[in-house]
Amino acid sequence: MIKVENLYKNYGKDIEVLKDINFTFEEGKTYAIIGSSGGGKSTFIRCLNMLESPSKGNIYFKDLNITSKNTDLNKVREKMGMVFQNFNLFEHMNVQNNITYALKKVKNMDKNQALEKATSLLQMVGLSHRALAYPHQLSGGEKQRVAIARALAMEPEVLLCDEPTSALDPEMTAEVLKVLKKLSDTGLTMIIVTHEMNFAKEVADYILYMDQGQIAECSAPEQFFANAKSESAQNFIKNML
Ligand SMILES: Nc1ncnc2c1ncn2[C@@H]1O[C@H](COP(=O)(O)OP(=O)(O)O)[C@@H](O)[C@H]1O
Ligand SMILES: [Mg+2]
Structure with a gap:
């Protein structure tokens, strides 16, 4: 579904951050x-939807080369939802409007339809009772669940998450991970940067x-955590568990 070919990312001349990455992400995993x-x-995860532009290499999303200059990235990003460590909600909009905004603006949905969609998404993330709250009135875990609902509103084909629980305490982390696990079980393609090893073990099809x-x-x-190949990975696991 996403094919990465010879991907490099440098900052300036000296800092080489990504070095010849080749990888194919399969649908539904x-x-x-x-x-x-x-x-x-x-x-890396920001390159996948071109929030960072690669220095070299190609990224294909369903056969469309999104690194090509002619690609309409806004269209591509509708299909690749993203959830950030710091939520990035619209602070001046209530929860409901955070979710309906792009539906109305981008998808041209009428108000009632958008509202209906927001209502069902909020139910899915367990926040029906917070529809009219503003982000500053929410806990971190609630904010992140709103951010997930907002990303899902666009009906993305893949959800990218960069450390979605790193800013959260353990209790809030658990409620966000529960939502992500539920999504994974629906067969949505998900790519999640995480430090939660138990979650990774339980939910991921593949560990990168x-x-x-x-x-x-x-x-x-199972294979990675029992039998990592490199010494570096083995040390990493030892430090994390
Ligand atoms: N805008 C930038 N300018 C210069 N160096 C950067 C920039 N963004 C990231 N880096 C460097 O790239 C490396 C990888 O960063 P990052 O992708 O954030 O790693 P990770 O998410 O695994 O912690 C780090 O050494 C970081 O300092
Ligand atoms: Mg990071």
Whole structure:
């Protein structure tokens, strides 16, 4: 579904953050990207929907080369939802409007239809009772669940999440992970950068271990956690568990 070919990302002349990444993400699978801080995880996931533009290489989303200059990235990003560590909600809009905004603006949905959609998404993330609250009135876990609902409103074909629970305490982390697990079970294609090893083990079809700008290992969770190939991955696991 997403094919990455010879992907490089440099900052300036000296900083090489991604080094010749080649990888294909399959439809319907959940991928957990893990690895030490500074390894390039955020840069990589942001390249996948061109929030960062690669220095070299190609990225295909369903056969469309999205690194090509002619690609309409807004159209592509409608199909690739993104959830960030810091939620990025529209602070001046209530929860409901955070979700309906793009439906009305981008999808030209009428008000009632958009509202209906927001209502069912809020129910799915367990926040029906918070529809009229403003982001500053929500806990971090609630904000992140709104952000997930907002991303899903566009009916993306893949959901990208960059450390969706890193800003949250354990209780809030659990409620967000529960929603992500539910989504994974529906067969949505998901790519999640995470430090939650138990979640990765339980939910991911594949673990991508990133190290120094490369995908050093890709394997099923059972295999990765029991039998990581590289010493670096073994040390990482030891430190995380
Ligand atoms: N805008 C930038 N300018 C220069 N260096 C950057 C920039 N963004 C990220 N980096 C560097 O790229 C490396 C990888 O960063 P990042 O992708 O955020 O890693 P991770 O998400 O795995 O912690 C780090 O060494 C970071 O300092
Ligand atoms: Mg990061």
